[in-house]
Amino acid sequence: MKDQTTATPELTLERVNTPPAQTWNYLRANDITLTVPQLSRKGDVYFALPRLFEGIECGVGPQATAWVVSQAADARYVEVRAGERKAEPIVVDVDANDGDVHDVGIMVRAGAEACVVVNVHGTDGEPATSGALVRIIAERGAKIRVLEFVAAGSAQQHVESVGIQAAQDARVSVRQYFLCAGTLVAGIATSLDGDGARIDHACRYLVREREVADINHVVRQRGRNTRADVRETGVLDGHAKKALRATIDLVHGSKGSEGTELESVLMLSDDVTNKTVPTILCDEDDVSGNHGASIGPVGPEQFQYLRDRGLTQQEAEALYVRALFDEALIAAPTPEVRANVLARARMVLGDDVANDLVEGLGLNEEGA
Amino acid sequence: MTPRTGGRKLCGADELVFYDITASFEERTIFTDILKKTAERVFIPLTVGGGINTLDDFARVLACGADITEDSADKRSLAGIFLSYQAPVEVPGVPLYSYLRTITQKRPELKMTARKFRARVGEIAEQLDMDSSFITRELNVGFSGGEKKKIEMLQLLLLQPKLAILDETDSGLDVDALSVVSRGIEAYRASCDGALLIITHNTRILERLSVDHTHVMVRGRLVAEGPGSLIDDIDAHGFEQFEVAAQAAGA
Structure with missing residues (x-):
């Protein structure tokens, strides 16, 4: 999908990233509308995923999901056999400069273990729209780790959608590092279908200058004794705009389940726009749902602690930004991902700090 | 300036303030020798009003016994206080x-x-x-x-x-x-x-340490001081003796 010239027809996607339960329309927090290129695929023969994947709910919603499916040249299907521990990560590499669009389906059979890495990289160049759709089925007792790294250019738009179905006793771990893009639309929906299934989800984001990030997190807890722990921590600076919708849905039949969702937003500028919509839906007794959000500058207690160790307010704020890159680099599993994070660190933090990150982790410039 | 005798302040000023103590003579930037001598003689806080330009300046002033409580917490930390x-x-x-x-x-x-x-x-x-x-x-x-x-x-x-x-x-x-x-x-x-100031209600943390000086405080006031061996006395007889003495002194 490299040829995105002015002649490329466009499509407007409505109701992208819509949460299961909505708030007042006048808040303009219920969804986002996107204009995306629409390449014709008429006459092409391409590989589609097994129909089993069609039933998986994805974070960005049906319209945006259908757009990614229509634009991806070929779908990629990966199956991890029962009991297999897949050593190499399943990598979805998205070149935002080229407007790459990927559609990936992953079947992790019973008791198997796998790691999925989505690496979105782009530079400040021509405008382009990229997309990644990852749908995962984790069978009984499977363990799946999802790592997402997004660092696209300020003129670029990226749509990132993930859908996960987890069977009995499946373990899902998600780490998202949104280092950001001109416009990032990211949604993830996880359905804990089986008893005892769990998800541990952490999302870190940095949105700065005039970037826009629109994020939708949904966890449906359907099985008994399921656990969901969702934590988002982010930094907003400049004229950044960010919306996060996070929903814990304790569905009828999910007795004994617990769901927690907490967001902490650090606002470093008066000109940022933050929308946080945390929701708990509950149709079952004997369940526990918690959510909360902390939004504002560095908390007074935290600031006092950091100050007592020698940091000024500006340095304390800079620490939060550096911390995000440190964490992303530590989590980055391949040299390509590390190189992507480092390139963004160099742009945001400057060469001195980036070099310090490289040396601290014993890496070279290529992230190896 | 108030002379110090036996660790007690006799009378006089509550505070001694040095304003702009920079000097270029003999390439000295701060009169640290004056601060040092003053700190030896007086039992009052010293405030430094100027001439502090670098972290090293702070460290040197701190070493002389000057008071830096007016400074922000981050500067105190960088001056060497933890x-x-x-x-x-x-x-x-x-x-x-x-x-x-x-x-x-x-x-x-x-x-x-x-x-x-x-x-x-x-x-x-x-x-x-x-x-x-x-x-x-x-x-x-x-x-x-x-x-x-x-x-x-x-x-x-x-x-x-x-x-x-x-x-x-x-x-x-x-x-x-x-x-x-x-x-x-x-x-x-x-x-x-460096120096350690350990504030505790329980002497157990001190068991493995060699303590140089012990001070006992009752309701925010210093009521007793002595060598490290005072801790053994506290272990044997508790804090009550000091509370009683403090009450008697108050009466």
Whole structure:
């Protein structure tokens, strides 16, 4: 999908990233509308995923999901056999400069273990729209780790959608590092279908200058004794705009389940726009749902602690930004991902700090 | 200026203020010798009103006994004062590694390459029986009370302050955690030429330490002082004797 010239027809996607339960329309927090290129695929023969994947709910919603499916040249299907521990990560590499669009389906059979890495990289160049759709089925007792790294250019738009179905006793771990893009639309929906299934989800984001990030997190807890722990921590600076919708849905039949969702937003500028919509839906007794959000500058207690160790307010704020890159680099599993994070660190933090990150982790410039 | 006799203030001023104590004569930038002599003679706080331009200036003034309580907490910290928290604050979004690296880089005397820094942190963590995975976890988030105190000790050993104030560091610790904290304090004494002020209700934390001076406070007032052996007396007879004496003195 490299040829995105002015002649490329466009499509407007409505109701992208819509949460299961909505708030007042006048808040303009219920969804986002996107204009995306629409390449014709008429006459092409391409590989589609097994129909089993069609039933998986994805974070960005049906319209945006259908757009990614229509634009991806070929779908990629990966199956991890029962009991297999897949050593190499399943990598979805998205070149935002080229407007790459990927559609990936992953079947992790019973008791198997796998790691999925989505690496979105782009530079400040021509405008382009990229997309990644990852749908995962984790069978009984499977363990799946999802790592997402997004660092696209300020003129670029990226749509990132993930859908996960987890069977009995499946373990899902998600780490998202949104280092950001001109416009990032990211949604993830996880359905804990089986008893005892769990998800541990952490999302870190940095949105700065005039970037826009629109994020939708949904966890449906359907099985008994399921656990969901969702934590988002982010930094907003400049004229950044960010919306996060996070929903814990304790569905009828999910007795004994617990769901927690907490967001902490650090606002470093008066000109940022933050929308946080945390929701708990509950149709079952004997369940526990918690959510909360902390939004504002560095908390007074935290600031006092950091100050007592020698940091000024500006340095304390800079620490939060550096911390995000440190964490992303530590989590980055391949040299390509590390190189992507480092390139963004160099742009945001400057060469001195980036070099310090490289040396601290014993890496070279290529992230190896 | 009030002469000091036997550790007691006789009369006179409450505060001595030096304004703009810079000088270019003989290439001296600060009259540290004056500060030093004054600190020897008087038992009152000194405030420095100017001439402090660099961190080294602060360190030298501090070493003379001047009062820097007017300064902001970050400047006091950089001047060499370390205050250990009784209940260390959780800082979500900041991994321990990033935090330690940032506060270390602020101190010119501790500047080292990132590689050496990691090795140094690893050494101290081992000394304190800390799991290496601590380093990637968020600062104090989800840590037990004992683990948080270990992180305080880690910072004490890493920053090597000139004065460390440990405010009830032993509160809420089990025997094992207390032993680790004591080891941290011992290591600080062995490796740093600094002073430790340990504030505690319980003498157990002091068992493994060689204490130079003991001060007893009752309701915010100093009521007794003595050598380290005073702790044995407190162990044998408790604090009640001091409370009774303080009440009698008050009456």
